[in-house]
Amino acid sequence: MNTSNNVNGTATSDVLTSPFIKALVQQIRGLDTYGTYRKWSDDLILKPYIVSKQKKREISVEGDVNPMTISRINAFYRAIAIRIEQETGLLSQVVADLNHEGFGWMLVFSGHLLLVKKTLRDVHRFGFNSWEKLAEEGETLVQKGVELARRFPEVGKL
Amino acid sequence: MNTSNNVNGTATSDVLTSPFIKALVQQIRGLDTYGTYRKWSDDLILKPYIVSKQKKREISVEGDVNPMTISRINAFYRAIAIRIEQETGLLSQVVADLNHEGFGWMLVFSGHLLLVKKTLRDVHRFGFNSWEKLAEEGETLVQKGVELARRFPEVGKL
Secondary structure, three states: OOHHHHHHOOOOHHHHOOHHHHHHHHHHHHOOOOOOOOOOOHHHHHHHHEOOHHHHHHOOOOOOOOHHHHHHHHHHHHHHHHHHHHHHOOOOEEEEEEOOOOOEEEEEEEOOEEEEEEEEOOHHHOOEOOHHHHHHHHHHHHHHHHHHHHHOHHHHOO | OOHHHHHHOOOOHHHHOOHHHHHHHHHHHHOOOOOOOOOOOHHHHHHHHEOOHHHHHHOOOOOOOOHHHHHHHHHHHHHHHHHHHHHHOOOOEEEEEEOOOOOEEEEEEEOOEEEEEEEEOOHHHOOEOOHHHHHHHHHHHHHHHHHHHHHOHHHHOO
């Protein structure tokens, strides 16, 4: 598989039909109050999540984080929360604590159980090197969360 | 006990020597980089935490939350985290997700265990009706956190 092709290329149908990517698209379409994305394909909507290493270097980490980037990060973690809910039935909350320097926490929790806890750095440059990486990182966080939910059901339901 | 006296009066030594209040004072003195509070008494430092019901009504919930209020809220929850650490040995993190409308979450967690989770409303008006209420609410949150930490040690150490 040619990674550099993936960075600029289109997403494979394998990726686009994966449960995490479908949940992510659903998140973004759900927030699309004005119907901006109504006629956009899924890969066009998700394209801003794909940021090559070179592109990342070009994004300055000075100043406030772009609100669109923040909203992409939120959608990514809400999609994880939705996927964990689908697998375990646990309703969860997403909490973001990102400071102006682009550093902070993203948390997903249910009851008193933290299903996902992630520190982020250089939030300005949030993105994935390829479609596969995007799907993979989402799915990995989902699986870890599901595992915790199954291991400590009592805490998740508190 | 006369509550209205407490609102405007001074703190009793019982309150000021309680472990939670001592931790709170320590938090604020620890952040006092320029030594502003060096010669202030503990009750003078904590005075802004005491907000009468009438005073609360006078504080507008329009516009951004005063940064001093945010910093008081953070110190309050960090003091809770410190007290839980003293009781259980668990190091914990404080995460704040407060929006511009004065609504949000305050979380204290250790490992994958949420020791404190609290939704806040009208953050602009954060404060307690009396010194006793301040100490009591802090101590209650500490005790709940300690109880959770003891009940689910495995999750707290994950």
